[in-house]
Amino acid sequence: MNDSDLRMMELAGKGYCCSQILVLLALEEMDRENPDLVRAASGLCSGLGDCSGTCGVLTGATLLVGLFAGKGLDMEESHEAFPLMLESLQDWFSGAVSEYGGPSCREILGGECGQPDPVRCGGLVAEAYDQVRTLLSENGLDPSEGRDLI
Numbered sequence: 001m002n003d004s005d006l007r008m009m010e011l012a013g014k015g016y017c018c019s020q021i022l023v024l025l026a027l028e029e030m031d032r033e034n035p036d037l038v039r040a041a042s043g044l045c046s047g048l049g050d051c052s053g054t055c056g057v058l059t060g061a062t063l064l065v066g067l068f069a070g071k072g073l074d075m076e077e078s079h080e081a082f083p084l085m086l087e088s089l090q091d092w093f094s095g096a097v098s099e100y101g102g103p104s105c106r107e108i109l110g111g112e113c114g115q116p117d118p119v120r121c122g123g124l125v126a127e128a129y130d131q132v133r134t135l136l137s138e139n140g141l142d143p144s145e146g147r148d149l150i
Contacts, residue, residue, distance in 0.1 A: 004025065004126065004129065005122075005126060007025065007028075008021055008025070008122060008125055008126060009118075009122070011024055011025075012116070012118070012122070016038075017041075017042065017044075017045035017046065017056055017116070018045070018055070018056040018057045018060055018116065018121055018124070018125050019041040019042070019044035019045055019056035019057070019059055019060025019063065020038050020041045020042055020045065020060070021060075021125055022041075022057070022060035022061055022063070022064055022125060022128060022129055022132075023037055023038055023041045023060060023063065023064065023067075024038060025129055026064050026067060026129075026132075026143065026146075029143055029144050030143075030144060030145065030146040032146065037067075041056075041060060041063060044056045044059040044060055044063070046105055046113065047104050047105030047106065047113075050113075051104065051105040051106045051109070051113030051114075052104055052105075052106055053104060053105070054103050054104060055093075055097070055103055055104065055105050055108055055124070056105070057093070057121070057124045057125055057128045058089070058090070058093045058103060058128070060128070061089055061093070061128040061129070061131065061132050062086060062089060062090075064132045065082070065085050065086055065089060065132060065135065065136070066082075067146070067147075068136050068141050068143070068146060068147065069081070069082040069085060069136070069139070069141060070082060072147065076147075079139065079141065081139040085135045085136075085139060088135055089128075089131060089132070089135060092131050093128070096124060096127060097124070100120075108120065108121070108124070109121075
């Protein structure tokens with residue numbers, strides 16, 4: 001177990017969901033705080049709230065890719081590889097959850113919605129964070145830097 005795994009467990013113990021944990025890890029790596037973004041990520045928790053939607057691991061990881069590569073200001077443009085990074089992330093996630101029958105929280109948790117499975121969900125969060133970091137690095141984006149603040 002590495003430091004990231006311990007930090008994920010700590011954040012889960014504090015009541016943060018998968019998507020929020022991903023956001024918090026990225027913000028911490030950039031040495032930033034953004035409670036508004038963390039709160040916004042809570043809307044992705046538990047498969048969009050009722051366990052029927054796409055797992056917060058994928059939606060949270062997608063949010064991270066957008067944080068680094070998406071358009072955020074009038075004078076900005078999205079990174080040229082943004083669509084390909086999102087496609088790659090979705091392909092990875094489809095493979096990662098194929099044994100569970102689909103991408104919804106309900107499918108991943110075997111119909112047992114409510115409390116995330118620490119092993120299953122924790123493993124997906126850790127893999128997703130690594131996947132996002134890899135995608136960013138492969139496309140010339142530094143996960144420890146983020147976009148410039150204006």
